[in-house]
Amino acid sequence: MRVLIVEDESRLAENIARSLREIAGYAVDLAADGPQGLQLASRNAYDLIILDLMLPGFDGRQLLVQLREAGQQTPVLILTARDDKESLVTLLNSGADDYLTKPFDLGELLARAKVLIRRGKGQPSPLLTVGDLQINTVDHTVRRGERAITLTAMEYRVLEYLAHRSGAVVSKSELLEHLYDYNWEKFSNVIEVYISGLRRKLNDGKQRQLIHTLRNQGYTLQE
Amino acid sequence: MRRNSIQNRLIASVLLSQALLTIGLAVTGVAYTYWRLLSTLDSGMQSHALRIGALVRYVDNSNGKVYFDDSLLPPPLDPERPDLFVVWASRSGLLFRSPGWPEGLELQPGEDLHWNLEYAGTPYHALRLTRVKILDRGEGRAFRPQTLTIIYASPTSHLRQQVKAAGAYIALISLGLMLLTLGLAFAGVRSGLRPLQTLASQAGLVSARNWELRIPSKVEQVEELRPLVEAMTQMLDRLRRSFELQRQFLASAAHELKTPVAVLKSTLQQTLQRPRNNEEYQLALEHSLEDLGRLEQLLLSMLRLARAEQWAEGALRRDLEEIDIASTLLEAMERAQPLAEAHHVRIDLAEAGALIFRADPEDLQTVWSNLLENAIRYSPEGSTIELKLGREADRLEVQVSDHGAGVPAKDLPHIFERFYRGDGSRTRGSGGFGLGLAIARALVEAYGGTIRAESEPGHGTRMTVTLPADRNPVAPPGEKTPDVAS
Numbered sequence: 001m002r003v004l005i006v007e008d009e010s011r012l013a014e015n016i017a018r019s020l021r022e023i024a025g026y027a028v029d030l031a032a033d034g035p036q037g038l039q040l041a042s043r044n045a046y047d048l049i050i051l052d053l054m055l056p057g058f059d060g061r062q063l064l065v066q067l068r069e070a071g072q073q074t075p076v077l078i079l080t081a082r083d084d085k086e087s088l089v090t091l092l093n094s095g096a097d098d099y100l101t102k103p104f105d106l107g108e109l110l111a112r113a114k115v116l117i118r119r120g121k122g123q124p125s126p127l128l129t130v131g132d133l134q135i136n137t138v139d140h141t142v143r144r145g146e147r148a149i150t151l152t153a154m155e156y157r158v159l160e161y162l163a164h165r166s167g168a169v170v171s172k173s174e175l176l177e178h179l180y181d182y183n184w185e186k187f188s189n190v191i192e193v194y195i196s197g198l199r200r201k202l203n204d205g206k207q208r209q210l211i212h213t214l215r216n217q218g219y220t221l222q223e
Numbered sequence: 224m225r226r227n228s229i230q231n232r233l234i235a236s237v238l239l240s241q242a243l244l245t246i247g248l249a250v251t252g253v254a255y256t257y258w259r260l261l262s263t264l265d266s267g268m269q270s271h272a273l274r275i276g277a278l279v280r281y282v283d284n285s286n287g288k289v290y291f292d293d294s295l296l297p298p299p300l301d302p303e304r305p306d307l308f309v310v311w312a313s314r315s316g317l318l319f320r321s322p323g324w325p326e327g328l329e330l331q332p333g334e335d336l337h338w339n340l341e342y343a344g345t346p347y348h349a350l351r352l353t354r355v356k357i358l359d360r361g362e363g364r365a366f367r368p369q370t371l372t373i374i375y376a377s378p379t380s381h382l383r384q385q386v387k388a389a390g391a392y393i394a395l396i397s398l399g400l401m402l403l404t405l406g407l408a409f410a411g412v413r414s415g416l417r418p419l420q421t422l423a424s425q426a427g428l429v430s431a432r433n434w435e436l437r438i439p440s441k442v443e444q445v446e447e448l449r450p451l452v453e454a455m456t457q458m459l460d461r462l463r464r465s466f467e468l469q470r471q472f473l474a475s476a477a478h479e480l481k482t483p484v485a486v487l488k489s490t491l492q493q494t495l496q497r498p499r500n501n502e503e504y505q506l507a508l509e510h511s512l513e514d515l516g517r518l519e520q521l522l523l524s525m526l527r528l529a530r531a532e533q534w535a536e537g538a539l540r541r542d543l544e545e546i547d548i549a550s551t552l553l554e555a556m557e558r559a560q561p562l563a564e565a566h567h568v569r570i571d572l573a574e575a576g577a578l579i580f581r582a583d584p585e586d587l588q589t590v591w592s593n594l595l596e597n598a599i600r601y602s603p604e605g606s607t608i609e610l611k612l613g614r615e616a617d618r619l620e621v622q623v624s625d626h627g628a629g630v631p632a633k634d635l636p637h638i639f640e641r642f643y644r645g646d647g648s649r650t651r652g653s654g655g656f657g658l659g660l661a662i663a664r665a666l667v668e669a670y671g672g673t674i675r676a677e678s679e680p681g682h683g684t685r686m687t688v689t690l691p692a693d694r695n696p697v698a699p700p701g702e703k704t705p706d707v708a709s
Contacts, residue, residue, distance in 0.1 A: 012482075016489060
């Protein structure tokens with residue numbers, strides 16, 4: 001998963017980014033003002049945008065409106081110091097998916113970020129299931145039937161992304177774009193490594209293959 | 224404190240005047256009745272006396288002797304208390320006393336024509352007629368005619384009774400009227416004072432949530448209440464303004480504190496999310512300390528602003544002294560020097576003589592420092608900031624001019640508002656909290672001065688502080704300094 005944080009208070013942005021990287025294993029990009037945020041958001045495919053309201057250049061609400069007008073569906077989580085009903089209602093009506101008022105709890109921010117990402121992929125439950133494969137996105141555990149499967153952090157991230165888009169064909173570049181921040185190109189060869197590792201751990205003998213390769217198109221996770 | 228009721232006082236005064244009127248009327252009425260009755264009695268007595276005089280006749284051929292012919296005497300009106308009379312003739316002397324003349328009563332013709340007397344418990348009114356002609360002509364008329372003196376007295380006890388009855392009648396009627404007036408006065412005063420109660424209950428509805436004092440038209444029409452209503456409206460206006468100011472300050476202060484608190488909280492939470500090594504903990508603590516330092520700066524700035532605004536609103540100050548404005552400018556320049564050097568900006572002070580002003584030097588240094596810091600932040604590298612100090616008639620003027628980008632026209636009216644930042648950012652570029660200029664303005668206004676900004680985009684900004692030269696800003700005890708808050 002790849003997240004964009006638009007926040008001009010650099011210390012706060014850093015803290016959120018580190019938390020998202022370390023705990024949720026997301027790739028995170030940072031923007032410090034409105035124009036930069038808009039540029040990154042329109043150039044890259046993000047799974048979530050965390051947006052501060054008071055920004056130099058133009059403020060978060062304007063950025064949000066421009067994104068939505070451009071047809072961007074990415075879930076947006078607003079960070080705001082204002083907690084009056086009217087401004088929050090205005091925000092939600094402008095296309096925000098959720099908000100947190102400052103000062104907020106980092107744990108809560110992580111939980112809400114996960115929910116928004118899941119919902120953005122049309123998966124309302126934290127438990128992703130493909131056939132007899134179960135992925136718990138809260139504690140990052142994976143089971144196939146009765147068997148618990150231990151994955152590395154990167155393998156888990158690849159599998160979770162494929163599970164979110166289960167049934168669809170996911171290209172290698174899409175995977176890269178959502179798993180790494182803006183310098184993803186240099187990781188282009190590692191995807192095959194993770195995929196083969198995943199195949200090995202998920203199968204364990206006679207079970208059916210879940211990850212399929214479509215030549216020159218990408219991968220798909222389905223029964 | 225003694226409680227005092229307008230209603231009771233009004234009713235008491237109505238009653239008092241009513242009582243005076245009643246007493247006056249009763250006394251006049253009784254006196255008039257008495258006088259009327261007495262004069263009626265008097266004329267009745269006179270005609271009776273004359274009729275009695277007519278009973279005196281000459282004795283035939285007696286050379287003028289007279290006698291009283293009591294055979295024609297009319298019966299007394301009141302047999303219980305018959306009238307008394309006595310008749311004398313000028314030559315013949317006492318002629319006749321009325322029947323039943325009381326034993327021992329001597330009535331001699333005296334000086335009085337009318338008088339009152341009392342005999343045997345019965346009051347009498349008496350009159351004396353003199354030179355009454357004898358109607359009988361006599362035979363021959365060869366003698367000089369005699370004249371009569373008649374004293375006639377009539378009991379007046381019934382007259383007194385009548386006067387008493389009249390007095391009682393008047394008193395009764397007056398009492399009834401007084402009760403009626405009392406009722407009317409009570410109702411009148413009550414309804415007259417009702418607008419006051421309406422006003423009071425309307426005033427009771429005013430609260431911090433609802434500042435509007437609704438004045439019903441019935442209250443507005445009352446001439447006497449107009450000064451009160453006006454005073455109340457004005458007082459509410461002032462209260463609301465000051466309350467609004469406080470509320471806004473609190474709201475914006477709370478709002479501004481949220482971000483630094485969020486930063487600090489996120490630093491600590493992020494660190495605690497998983498076990499870390501010593502260097503990481505050390506770094507996190509250093510970051511937290513920095514965050515806390517910023518929070519502290521913000522709090523101190525807000526406190527300074529709140530104090531300055533209190534002074535500007537007229538709070539008393541006692542720590543003022545005569546100081547030289549030029550020296551406070553030099554002090555501020557020295558303080559701003561490190562920041563100026565970091566931005567590669569030069570500060571130029573146009574030399575001026577000593578200008579004495581009564582103030583707390585720390586306040587003025589804060590004003591100049593804040594203006595200088597602001598100018599330095601918006602100055603391009605290598606440019607110069609000009610400081611000018613001058614005196615014009617009764618005003619002292621300090622100007623800080625920079626050659627920066629200037630302030631956009633839409634922001635210019637707001638730059639002295641607290642927490643206002645033109646670019647919408649909290650921290651980037653300016654590095655401040657948006658309080659420096661607000662503090663400067665509040666301090667200048669606390670000394671009865673004004674501050675204004677002129678800016679030409681692309682050419683720079685000029686801030687001008689004007690202070691009143693002759694004004695003694697120390698308010699004498701009990702007297703508020705004039706309200707300079709706009």
